[in-house]
Amino acid sequence: MRAYYFDNLEGDQRLPHDSGVEASEEVLRSIGVLHRHITVDAEGKYEQEVAAVAKERDYKNHDIVAISKEGLGDEFETKIKSFYHEHMHEDEEIRYLLEGSGFFDVREHSSESWIRCHMGAGDLLVLPAGIYHRFTLDMGNRVRTMRLFKDEPKWIAHNRGNETDANPYRAEYLKSIEVQ
Known part of the structure; x- marks a missing residue:
C-alpha cells in the first residue's frame, strides 16, 4: 500500500490525485489507521494470517464482495459514487484485498x-470506528475484497453531517486520537 x-x-x-506528499505509517497510526500486507498465495496460507488478525480483534464473520463493471452492469457508476461519499461507521472496518486495487481515503x-x-x-486495512473515510476503485475498475465483521455481516454508512459529528462513536474516536 502507498499512502x-x-x-x-x-x-x-x-485517478491517483497524488499531491506528491507521502503519508507515513506513523501518520496513519496517529489517526488510528492500521495497515498490514499479507500476500495472497495459491496455497491459501493467507487465510490463516487473516484468521489470526480476525481472532486477535475478536471478529467472527466475513464475506467477500466483488465490484466491477462486468459484475454491476448499469449500477456500476451509481454504486462507486455511493461508496465515495464521506462517511463513518459505528464499527471498526477491516478490509483485505484479494484481487484488483482501489483507494481508501481517510x-x-x-x-x-x-x-x-x-x-x-x-493489503489489509483497519479503520477505527468513527473515522471519516470514503472508497473508490482506481482505473482498473475492479476489486475483490474480504470484509471482516465482529458478528453478522453489516455495513451501515453514516454520511458526514451535524448528526454524525455528534455521534458518540465519532466522539470516542476523537478522544482516542486525543483531539480536544
Whole structure:
C-alpha cells in the first residue's frame, strides 16, 4: 500500500490525485489507521494470517464482495459514487484485498486533509470506528475484497453531517486520537 495526501484537484475519483506528499505509517497510526500486507498465495496460507488478525480483534464473520463493471452492469457508476461519499461507521472496518486495487481515503482530523491509501491484492486495512473515510476503485475498475465483521455481516454508512459529528462513536474516536 502507498499512502499520500490527496491533491484536491477536480477529476475522476478513480485517478491517483497524488499531491506528491507521502503519508507515513506513523501518520496513519496517529489517526488510528492500521495497515498490514499479507500476500495472497495459491496455497491459501493467507487465510490463516487473516484468521489470526480476525481472532486477535475478536471478529467472527466475513464475506467477500466483488465490484466491477462486468459484475454491476448499469449500477456500476451509481454504486462507486455511493461508496465515495464521506462517511463513518459505528464499527471498526477491516478490509483485505484479494484481487484488483482501489483507494481508501481517510480524513486526517487535525488538518481536514484526505490521505489516500492505494491498496492492492494482499493489503489489509483497519479503520477505527468513527473515522471519516470514503472508497473508490482506481482505473482498473475492479476489486475483490474480504470484509471482516465482529458478528453478522453489516455495513451501515453514516454520511458526514451535524448528526454524525455528534455521534458518540465519532466522539470516542476523537478522544482516542486525543483531539480536544
